[in-house]
Amino acid sequence: xxxxxxxxxxxxxxxxxxxxxxxxxxxxxxxxxxxxxxxxxxxxxxxxxxxxxxxxxxxxxxxxxxxxxxxxxxxxxxxxxxxxxxxxxxxxxxxxxxxxxxxxxxxxxxxxxxxxxxxxxxxxxxxxxxxxxxxxxxxxxxxxxxxxxxxxxxxxxxxxxxxxxxxxxxxxxxxxxxxxxxxxxxxxxxxxxxxxxxxxxxxxxxxxxxxxxxxxxxxxxxxxxxxxxxxxxxxxxxxxxxxxxxxxxxxxxxxxxxxxxxxxxxxxxxxxxxxxxxxxxxxxxxxxxxxxxxxxxxxxxxxxxxxxxxxxxxxxxxxxxxxxxxxxxxxxxxxxxxxxxxxxxxxxxxxxxxxxxxxxxxxxxxxxxxxxxxxxxxxxxxxxxxxxxxxxxxxxxxxxxxxxxxxxxxxxxxxxxxxxxxxxxxxxxxxxxxxxx
Amino acid sequence: xxxxxxxxxxxxxxxxxxxxxxxxxxxxxxxxxxxxxxxxxxxxxxxxxxxxxxxxxxxxxxxxxxxxxxxxxxxxxxxxxxxxxxxxxxxxxxxxxxxxxxxxxxxxxxxxxxxxxxxxxxxxxxxxxxxxxxxxxxxxxxxxxxxxxxxxxxxxxxxxxxxxxxxxxxxxxxxxxxxxxxxxxxxxxxxxxxxxxxxxxxxxxxxxxxxxxxxxxxxxxxxxxxxxxxxxxxxxxxxxxxxxxxxxxxxxxxxxxxxxxxxxxxxxxxxxxxxx
Numbered sequence: 001x002x003x004x005x006x007x008x009x010x011x012x013x014x015x016x017x018x019x020x021x022x023x024x025x026x027x028x029x030x031x032x033x034x035x036x037x038x039x040x041x042x043x044x045x046x047x048x049x050x051x052x053x054x055x056x057x058x059x060x061x062x063x064x065x066x067x068x069x070x071x072x073x074x075x076x077x078x079x080x081x082x083x084x085x086x087x088x089x090x091x092x093x094x095x096x097x098x099x100x101x102x103x104x105x106x107x108x109x110x111x112x113x114x115x116x117x118x119x120x121x122x123x124x125x126x127x128x129x130x131x132x133x134x135x136x137x138x139x140x141x142x143x144x145x146x147x148x149x150x151x152x153x154x155x156x157x158x159x160x161x162x163x164x165x166x167x168x169x170x171x172x173x174x175x176x177x178x179x180x181x182x183x184x185x186x187x188x189x190x191x192x193x194x195x196x197x198x199x200x201x202x203x204x205x206x207x208x209x210x211x212x213x214x215x216x217x218x219x220x221x222x223x224x225x226x227x228x229x230x231x232x233x234x235x236x237x238x239x240x241x242x243x244x245x246x247x248x249x250x251x252x253x254x255x256x257x258x259x260x261x262x263x264x265x266x267x268x269x270x271x272x273x274x275x276x277x278x279x280x281x282x283x284x285x286x287x288x289x290x291x292x293x294x295x296x297x298x299x300x301x302x303x304x305x306x307x308x309x310x311x312x313x314x315x316x317x318x319x320x321x322x323x324x325x326x327x328x329x330x331x332x333x334x335x336x337x338x339x340x341x342x343x344x345x346x347x348x349x350x351x352x353x354x355x356x357x358x359x360x361x362x363x364x365x366x367x368x369x370x371x372x373x374x375x376x377x378x379x380x381x382x383x384x385x386x387x388x389x390x391x392x393x394x395x396x397x398x399x400x401x402x403x404x405x406x407x408x409x410x411x412x413x414x415x416x417x418x419x420x421x422x423x424x425x426x427x428x429x430x431x432x433x434x435x436x437x
Numbered sequence: 438x439x440x441x442x443x444x445x446x447x448x449x450x451x452x453x454x455x456x457x458x459x460x461x462x463x464x465x466x467x468x469x470x471x472x473x474x475x476x477x478x479x480x481x482x483x484x485x486x487x488x489x490x491x492x493x494x495x496x497x498x499x500x501x502x503x504x505x506x507x508x509x510x511x512x513x514x515x516x517x518x519x520x521x522x523x524x525x526x527x528x529x530x531x532x533x534x535x536x537x538x539x540x541x542x543x544x545x546x547x548x549x550x551x552x553x554x555x556x557x558x559x560x561x562x563x564x565x566x567x568x569x570x571x572x573x574x575x576x577x578x579x580x581x582x583x584x585x586x587x588x589x590x591x592x593x594x595x596x597x598x599x600x601x602x603x604x605x606x607x608x609x610x611x612x613x614x615x616x617x618x619x620x621x622x623x624x625x626x627x628x629x630x631x632x633x634x635x636x637x638x639x640x641x642x643x644x645x646x647x648x649x650x651x652x653x654x655x656x657x658x659x660x661x662x663x664x665x666x667x668x669x670x671x672x673x674x675x676x677x678x679x680x681x682x683x684x685x686x687x688x689x690x691x692x693x694x695x696x697x698x699x700x701x702x703x704x705x706x707x708x709x710x711x712x713x
Contacts, residue, residue: 032672061671079657249480
C-alpha cells in the first residue's frame with residue numbers, strides 16, 4: 001500500500017471521527033400515546049434535513065414520566081434535552097426558571113396560528129415556554145342509537161339537567177346499559193380533573209382571591225350532590241374505581257349511553273378496530289348550568305427544553321419541526337388527516353380535508369375555545385388552570401381531595417362529610433405552604 | 438413405621454395442589470393469553486378464554502417499536518452483576534456473623550433488615566444528586582451498586598441462616614489442618630452451602646430483575662432494563678392492554694424459564710434447615 005493511500009485512509013477516518021464528534025444526540029422524554037408514537041416513526045423527515053442531529057427516545061407511562069422528569073429537572077440532572085410536559089407543569093416550571101423560553105422557533109413557525117386558549121396556558125409574561133404538540137378538551141360522547149330509541153334529541157350544548165334526565169331514561173341495569181359513565185377513580189388527574197371542570201360550570205372554585213378553600217360553599221355542595229346522585233341512579237357499578245381507560249372499555253363495549261371525557265377519546269370510540277359502537281357515536285359540548293362556563297377542561301402535551309441544556313439550538317430545531325404546520329402535513333400525507341395531532345393550530349380546523357376526515361373536529365375546537373385557563377371560573381380566582389390549579393402543591397392536595405370525593409361516590413362517606421374533609425385538609429395544606437397568612 | 442397414605446387422599450391433595458397452583462398462576466396465564474388477542478378482544482366482556490382469533494400482531498408491533506434485546510441484555514447485566522456484587526460482600530459477612538457472633542450480631546442483623554422498611558422514594562432526591570455528581574446516572578455500574586446494596590440485607594440474612602446449619606466442628610477441623618480463613622470460606626464452607634447459595638442467587642436475581650423503582654428513576658437509555666421497556670407500553674389514556682401484555686410476557690419470559698428449570702433447587706434452598 002502506498003504512502004498516499006495510507007494518508008488518504010487516515011484523513012478519511014479523521015474526517016469521519018470529526019463528523020461523528022460534531023453530531024448531536026437529543027434525548028427526548030415522552031409519554032406513551034398514539035400521537036407521540038407516530039412521531040417517533042416519522043423522525044426520518046427531521047434527521048434527513050438535520051443530519052448532524054440524532055434522536056433518542058425515552059417513552060414512559062404518564063405518571064412515571066412526570067416523576068422521572070421532575071426529579072431530573074429539579075436536580076439539574078441533565079438526562080433529557082427535550083421534555084414532554086403538560087399544561088399543569090409549564091407555568092410552574094417556567095416560573096421556577098426551569099425552562100428555556102422558545103424564542104427561536106423559526107420565521108415560518110407562525111406562532112399566531114396556535115389556538116389562543118392553548119397558547120395562553122403555556123406562556124409566561126408573553127413568552128412561550130413550551131410548544132404544544134397536541135391539545136385536548138373534554139366533551140360528551142353519546143350513543144345516537146340509544147338516544148333515538150328513547151326518543152331524546154341531544155342538543156349541541158346541553159345543560160346538566162338535560163344530561164341527568166337523559167341518563168336516567170337510558171339506564172337499563174338488567175341489560176347492563178348505564179346512562180352515563182364518568183370518572184370516579186381518585187387522583188388529581190383522574191376524578192378531580194372531571195369534577196373540577198364540572199364544578200366550574202356550577203359556579204364553584206377551588207380558592208377565592210385570598211387562597212381560602214371554597215369547599216364549604218353551596219356551589220361545591222351542589223356539584224357533588226348532583227354527581228353522586230346521578231352516578232347512583234345511572235352510573236355503572238364500581239364507578240369509584242373507573243378512570244379514563246375503564247370508561248373507554250365500558251363505552252366501547254356498548255355499556256354507556258353517555259361518556260364525558262377527553263376529546264382525544266373521540267378517535268378511539270369511532271375506531272372500528274377498538275369499538276363495538278364505532279358507527280353509533282355522536283358528540284356534544286360538555287354540559288353547563290347556564291352560568292357561562294361549560295364543564296370542559298383544557299389540556300395539551302407540550303415539548304419544552306430544560307434550563308441549563310447544552311443543546312438548546314438543536315432542541316429548538318426539533319421542537320419547531322414537531323409542532324409545525326409542516327409536521328401536520330407530513331402526518332396527513334403518510335397516515336391520513338384523521339391521524340394528525342389535534343387541538344393546537346387554527347389552520348388545521350380551517351382545513352376542509354381535516355373537517356371531512358374528523359367529524360368531531362368542530363366540537364373539539366369549540367370545546368377548546370370555550371375553556372380559558374386564565375379565567376376558568378364564574379367568580380375570580382388567583383390561579384391559572386381549568387381542571388387543575390397550577391401551583392406545585394396541587395398534585396398532593398388534588399389527589400387527597402379526590403380520595404374524599406371517591407369515597408363519597410362509593411358510599412363510604414356522605415357528600416357533606418367529604419366536603420368538610422376536603423375543606424379542612426386543603427385549608428391546612430395551604431396554610432402550611434404559606435398561601436394563607 | 439411409615440404411615441400409609443390412601444390413594445384417595447393423595448388424589449384429593451394433588452387436585453387441591455393443582456387448583457391452588459392454577460389460581461396463583463392464573464394472572465400470568467391471563468397476561469400471556471391477552472398478548473395473543475387484538476385490542477378489541479382484550480377488553481371484551483364477557484372475556485373469551487381460549488376461543489378467539491389468535492394473533493401475533495402485538496409481538497410484531499412491540500418488536501418493531503422497541504429494541505427488546507437491548508433492554509433484556511441490560512436486565513441480565515444488572516441482575517447478574519448485582520447478585521455477584523452482593524455475594525462478594527454477603528458471604529464473608531454471613532460467615533462472620535454465623536461463626537464468630539458477638540453480642541451485637543443480632544442487633545446488626547435486625548438493623549440491616551430495618552433499612553428495607555424505608556420507602557425508597559424518601560431518598561430519591563439525595564440518591565439522584567449523588568448519581569449526578571459521580572456521573573453514575575444511566576450507567577450499569579451505578580444501578581448494579583444500588584441493586585446490590587438494596588438486596589444485601591436479604592442476601593446476608595439468607596446466607597446467615599444457611600451457614601448456621603453447618604456444623605462448626607467441620608470448620609474447626611479444617612482450621613486444625615491449617616486452613617486460613619479465606620481457604621475455610623472458599624473450600625469448606627461454600628461447597629457445603631451450595632444449595633443455600635444457589636437459592637439465594639436465584640432469589641436475588643428475581644428481586645433485581647423485578648426491581649422497578651430505582652431502575653426506572655436512575656436509567657434513561659443506555660442502562661434501561663426491561664422495567665423501562667414495560668413502562669413504555671402503559672398509558673392512562675388509551676387501551677393498549679394487548680400490547681402491554683405482549684411486552685410484559687417478553688419481559689418475564691427469561692426469568693420464568695430460569696425459575697421453571699431451577700424450581701427444585703429453589704424449593705430445596707428455601708426450605709433448607711426448616712424441618713429437622
